[in-house]
Amino acid sequence: MNYFEQINQTDAEYLQEQLKQRNDLFNVSRRSFLRNLGIGTGSLVLGLQLPAVSAVPMKWADKPAADNVFSPSVYLKIAKDNTVTVIVHRSEMGQGIRTSLPMIVADELEVDWNNIAVEQALGDSKYGSQNTDGSRSVRRFFTPLREAAASARTMLTQAAAKKWKVAVNECVAKNSFIVHSNSNRKLSFGELVDDAMDLEVPKKESLSFKSPEQFNFINQDKQVALVDGKDIAMGNTSFGIDIQREGMKVAVIARPPVIASKVKSFDATEAKKVKGVVDIVQLDNMTEPPFFKPLGGIAVIADNTWAATEARKKLKITWDWSEHREHSSKKQKQALKESSKTASNVLRNKGDTTAALGNTKQRIHAEYYTPALIHAPMEPPMATAEFKDGIMHVWACTQTPQSSQRTVSQMTGIEPDKVKIYVTLLGGGFGRKSKPDFLVEAAILAKKQGYPVKVIWTREDEVQHGYYHAESYQQLTAAIDDQKVTAWQHHVAEPPIGSTFNAKAKHITSEANLGLIDMPYNIPNVRCASGEADAHHRIGWLRSVTNVNHIFAAGSFVDELAHHLNKDPKDFLLEMIGDDRHIDLSEQAEYGNYGEDIKQYPIDTARLKGVIRKAAENSGWDNKRKDNHFMGISAHRSFASYVATVVEVSKTKDNKVKLENIWMVSDSGTVVNLERVRSQMEGAAIFGISIVKYGEITSENGMVEQSNFHNYRVARITDVPNIHVDVLINNEPPGGVGEPGVPPIAPAICNAIFAATGKRFRELPLYQQNIFAS
Amino acid sequence: MITLTINGKKHQLDVAPEMPLLWALRDVLNMTGTKYGCGMSLCGACTVHLDGEPTRSCTLPVSAAKNKSVTTIEGLSEQGDHPVQQAWQDLNVPQCGYCQSGQMMSAAALLAKNASPSDGDIDSAMQGNICRCGTYPRIREAIHQAAKKQSAS
Known part of the structure; x- marks a missing residue:
């Protein structure tokens, strides 16, 4: 039995096993539910519960409270204008995930690719693991996304059948339409949104999936233009380094050259003379083990990156070396x-x-x-934080928004639900950006200073403090x-x-x-x-x-x-x-x-x-x-x-x-x-x-x-x-x-x-x- | 005050004359298409054109750009349809995309001088631009494609 036969079968044992791992899909767009939440009802929103999956480096990850607890949902939204928005919950770092995850949905749901829109998810445990490493994005979310798409397709088909008063099995989804070929009628997904919204989400065991010969993208040799391809070609993208906020200052940090060393004393007299320098801030020393804690050191905050890096060169710091000074x-x-x-x-x-x-x-x-x-992604770690009305907002090129959220919360004392992590595009990751130390630095400085702070890691910082x-x-x-x-x-x-x-x-x-x-x-x-x-x-x-x-x-x-x-x-x-x-x-x-x-x-x-x-x-x-x-x-x-x-x-x-x-x-x-x-x-x-x-x-x-x-x-x-x-x-x-x-x-x-x-x-x-x- | 001409438009900047053009573009003018990668002219992510010449903006003081014409990725074309930008999209060249502004600026400068570069010409023109994702094979292919398109039009 091949894999597709396996997921198509109604074998009771298999389904039971699946259900043990997953809760049922739920239709969060049902009107009463949305009314209660005060959310508008313009679109069909499907959430799905995802399996509690273990992270690849589970033994490593579970210690720093990483992504091994999952109460997840991934969402699709279908709007009346036929747009199917896929909320991509994994980080884009060059692997093409902002294109590939939507392709899974487009294929199983039969969406015209031109109707696909992509939204980047915030860090939120409702999505399941967002820790984009271990080569897992498609491996772990292929089936859950197909289930979500198949459910949406089923509901749209049922809605059309009901409207036409024909049998559901006479209707098929094709290219963003539900088609009744016997009578040559068709309705677009958008036209069916209102009716589909009132339907129960089908039981998982009732779902049917496309068979391999019906795929449009999966296992096909078909090039799809990258979702971000045009923006990249025009220099129009937003990477971690590109975030600008009103009143934002730029910080660079002189971190201990030997890990776990402490600042004994420092003299910032010359550094402060550099035009554009706003403040010099000593950070807490890092105590081992390092986890994802910032390394400590002296932060130079300035109007722009150039002033900050020039001033950092003029800092005179005396270090109290740790035992690692002996290492060669x-x-x-x-x-x-x-x-x-x-x-x-x-x-x-x-x-x-x-x-x-x-x-x-x-x-x-x-x-x-x-x-x-060392990883040497072309974009070193970069994070911008803004603390406003009790909410910590952090924009960063992170591979792991959820552990970023937790770590920022732990290190700043701000409740996790008041920490918002916005994932930018990543200028490469290679594993470096699954460690959120750099977001914590920005959050600590933003909270302390009261204005938005972008922490820039220079190449030297990236190579020497990784x-x-x-x-x-x-x-x-x-x-x-x-x-x-x-x-x-x-x-x-x-x-x-x-x-x-x-x-x-x-x-x-x-x-x-x-x-x-x-x-x-x-x-x-x-x-x-x-x-x-x-x-x-x-x-x-x-x-x-x-x-x-x-x-x-x-x-x-x-x-x-x-x-x-x-x-x-x-x-x-x-x-x-x-x-x-x-x-x-x-x-x-x-x-x-x-x-x-x-x-x-x-x-x-x-x-x-x-x-x-x-x-x-x-x-x-x-x-x-x-x-x-x-x-x-x-x-x-x-x-x-x-x-x-x-x-x-x-x-x-x-x-x-x-x-x-x-x-x-x-x-x-x-x-x-x-x-x-x-x-x-x-x-x-x-x-x-x-x-x-x-x-x-x-x-x-x-x-x-x-x-x-x-x-x-x-x-x-x-x-x-x-x-x-x-x-x-x-x-x-x-x-x-x-x-x-x-x-x-x-x-x-x-x-x-x-x-x-x-x-x-x-x-x-x-x-x-x-x-x-x- | 320093006056710079960027993508055909004049800008007045109140910055230290030794500030590298890169940071003037990014931090002062909010033109973030040009990227930082090394600060030492080693990686090419910050490549712009200075009077048509590919130039690393991370080590070029803004004072050196006075009275010269600066072109950044934002100014390579209005609609993103420069033959290089087009080929980059057609062949899905980018992976993460971060270095690609610099890659395209180097490639466009090459094609402006050499309408049909060989692989060797491409390698020598592009060897200052690092791509950690490893898009080099497609960069070569895209430059050839852009060359063909450019000569056809």
Whole structure:
């Protein structure tokens, strides 16, 4: 039974399960209800209750009171002028969600795309999770939005049938009309709004859904113009940085260069002399653990950004350093190497790896190191706050308006319902903007100063005061007997995300789900374990999270094993994955599966092999290669999607390489907006190139050494080869899209470099290795 | 008082002469289409045209723009139908869109000088503009498309 058959069936057990998770839809536009609320009745408003879904980094998220409590609703509004307004409750940061979520509604409800309007939701728990990370927006809201749309369609159809006094099943929705073909009559959605509003919302089990062959957008190769495309082209958009309020001042903050350090004393005499400076304000010191608290420091408030940044340079601050002053990346690397050697905290165990490694004739060992990374979205964090009549209004480029609301409330003492969070467009997010510290800074200043304040983070602020993707030391060991891999041991030591919320946390938890314990190879003895690691910065999550470093290591190591065995790396991957099956880790590990039910979203080896075979086919892997051209391959399932990557490099006479082609094949099941899935895969490849070539945050004396794009480099147009994306489409439930493309890029590039040059790079980044031809 | 000509219109500004044009545009004139990304001429998000030349406004003092003509994304066309803006929409180039004002201004300046740029020409003209989302392949394609449209009209 495919997914669509599953949701169309009236199987009592299935429905019961669904109902356990969801309350019924309710028609909030019923006149009496709206009258009671004092709301006008011009439009049909459908709310729906959404499932209580767990966040991907649940263990991390539930501590800072994040989005694991859900009493949600997502709304559609149908107006008499036929406009169907979709209230998009997820943040737009380049993934195209303001276009894609409305496409789900337009498809299931049969709306003419020209009649679709989009409204951005405020932060409100009634919408369900708004925490836009973990590649979850379509994955989690595909079905609820279809249910909402199907309910609306049913009610409009019933309204028309009633009017025409014909059977409901003789009427169909088509392109913003309900049509009765027998009599050649039709009524627009808008004309039916009044009548539909008085109907009961249909019971969920009575809903019928479109079948795949009836879709207009879903699983179709149809490009839809971006909802914000024209505004972007005209510079007419509103990002976090673009908010202007009457009487607003601009603030920049001199934050402690070493985390948890305190201001001992400061002299603002020179700073105050800068024309346009309005005030200098000392912020409360931050006490660990950091959560989403502001870092403290001295705020400079001025009429404009230039005055504020110039004055900040003139501040003289003496810091009372925290213990993190002792931190250096070099020492940290050594400590992680040591702790990953023994790695006492077992996260997956199968068979007896220690015995197998002890008894083998051929033991292969390799160590990998990846540095800390920072997000570097083109728009740094930005927030504007205005405290007026007891209400705190905050406009910000946030990925997570609800935890922003809660955190602002906690830190300012203003009741949550008096904190309004307005989500602007995000100039990139990549996980940075799911930490609301920057909104809190603006709210605190606005409350204290009594006028609207925009807090600007400069690039330097963003690079030096972030929530970092942690540095990671990994040791992989395998046993080979009779040409077969008989043991796989993967040890990691990396500062855990948990340390941001619990000062005592020294071991990874949920991070293990991401490319460590979900290792898909069919090997009798497996041990995955972590060693202790101290954090000296705020540790956060960055696009694809620990999949990035875990798959760099595991995807390189499996290639190393192929070469040891003198096998073709692609054939070896397929051999290692083995038979078609759903991998069951239940007896070996506590596997989170990205918060999804493992029955609905199994680890399906056939799909993993499918993307590998397709990538090999598209790249001509098995064909004779061009002279001096070499390929590397890697594949990984993450966020419930499968991606394989083949990278082709050419080799110069002096044994350097040039990236020539990248083939990406993804299988994320049902696809809503194919063109945006392709764009995410293109972007993921380039994000991966940045990681391989340039990404590196280092610290000395507890301070981040990089500051801007000259020393925290990211890929430019000149770094980018031809990228060929192939999205496989099927009727499996939708998987994640924003992140799964990133993890296989680093190992595929390094495997290609090895094929070309015989050089195995086990540390990133590569820019100082002099390996790329200019 | 400094007088600037922006998108064909004169503006009088009472700002420090060393204030970068970027902040004069954004904070003083409320023209927010031009973006901040680095403040060091490293990323190109703030690109405007100064007498037709692509220029990073984040490091250009307003005093240096006196007696020159400044064009920002808001002034590239009236209706958003400059061939570059059109190609950007046709190909759904943007992801988050933040860097795209700067990308389009660099692209428009390139096409004004070079009616049919090669991939190499595009790379060298565009390498000062960072896009973290990774829209570079579509930027290349869109510039080619805009070039074709421009030469056809």
